[in-house]
Amino acid sequence: MKVQRLEVLPSLQNMFQLLSHCWSRLQAIQEPIRKVTLLVMGLDNTGKTSLITEIQRVLSCEVLPTTKPNQTELRVDQFEVSLVDLSRGQRSWGTWRNHYGDAHGIIFVLDSSNVLRMEEAKRTLGHLLAHPRISGKPLLLLANKQDKVDALLPCELIECLSLEKLVNENKSLCRIEPSSATKSLHKSQSRTILQGLRWLLHTIAINYSVLSARVQQDSLDQKAPREQEAPRRATRAHSQTRGERFAL
Ligand SMILES: Nc1nc2c(ncn2[C@@H]2O[C@H](COP(=O)(O)OP(=O)(O)OP(=O)(O)O)[C@@H](O)[C@H]2O)c(=O)[nH]1
Numbered sequence: 001m002k003v004q005r006l007e008v009l010p011s012l013q014n015m016f017q018l019l020s021h022c023w024s025r026l027q028a029i030q031e032p033i034r035k036v037t038l039l040v041m042g043l044d045n046t047g048k049t050s051l052i053t054e055i056q057r058v059l060s061c062e063v064l065p066t067t068k069p070n071q072t073e074l075r076v077d078q079f080e081v082s083l084v085d086l087s088r089g090q091r092s093w094g095t096w097r098n099h100y101g102d103a104h105g106i107i108f109v110l111d112s113s114n115v116l117r118m119e120e121a122k123r124t125l126g127h128l129l130a131h132p133r134i135s136g137k138p139l140l141l142l143a144n145k146q147d148k149v150d151a152l153l154p155c156e157l158i159e160c161l162s163l164e165k166l167v168n169e170n171k172s173l174c175r176i177e178p179s180s181a182t183k184s185l186h187k188s189q190s191r192t193i194l195q196g197l198r199w200l201l202h203t204i205a206i207n208y209s210v211l212s213a214r215v216q217q218d219s220l221d222q223k224a225p226r227e228q229e230a231p232r233r234a235t236r237a238h239s240q241t242r243g244e245r246f247a248l
C-alpha cells in the first residue's frame, strides 16, 4: 500500500504543476495588450536618455518600431509602452505640459550625485505632481548615477525631497529605485531599473480602465486650447496684414 501511494503522489503533483503552468500560460494569452504612455522627465543631464537606451539594450528583442522622435516603443510583458523622453534642455514648461495629458505614469530621473541641484529637483517635482493632468498618476523615481562616489542613497533622497509629503499631498503612488545608466556596470543595476518599470506598469494595470478614461479626456482637453488658439492666431495674422496694408 505504502509503495503504491509513493508512486501515485509524485505523478499527481506533476499533473497539478502541469495544469497550473497551463493555466498561467492561458491567463497570459487571454490578458489584453495594454497601451501605456510613460513620460521620462527630470532636470537636464540627469541621465534620462541614457536610461532609455539602457532599457532598450536590456530588452533588445522587445523594442518595437516607431516614427516619433524622442519616443521609444517597447513590449514589456502584456504592455506596449511608449517612453517619451522629455529633455529639460528644451527649457520649456510649455513643451512638457503638452504631453501631461497623454501620460499613464511618470518616470522622474534624479542625478543622485548632484546635491547642489536637489532643491531645484524638489521644486520641479512639486510643480509636476501638483499639475491637474499629472496629480494622482503613479510615479517611479530613478535615483540615477549611483555609481558615483558622492551619490545620495534613495533613503537620503526621500528626506531631501520631502517625498512622503509630496506624494501624499498629490495622491500619487510612488516608488524609488537606485539606478545607473552606465553600460559597464553589473547586471543588478539594470535589474533595479526593470523592477521599477514593472512596478509602474503593474500599478497602472490595477487601475487601467479609470486611468485610460482620464488619459483620453486629458488628451482632448490638452488639444482644445491649441485648436481654439488656431482661429485666434489666424485672425491676428489677418489683422496684422490689414494693419500693414493700412500703413502702406
Ligand atoms: N556616471 C554616470 N554617468 C551617467 C549616468 N547616466 C548618465 N550619465 C552621463 O550623464 C550625462 C547626461 O546623460 P543624458 O542621458 O544625456 O542626460 P539627459 O537627462 O538625457 O540630459 P538632457 O537631455 O540634456 O536633459 C552623459 O554624459 C551620460 O553619460 C550614470 O548612471 N552614471
Ligand SMILES: [Mg+2]
Binding pocket: 048, 049, 050, 085, 087
Ligand atoms: Mg536627453
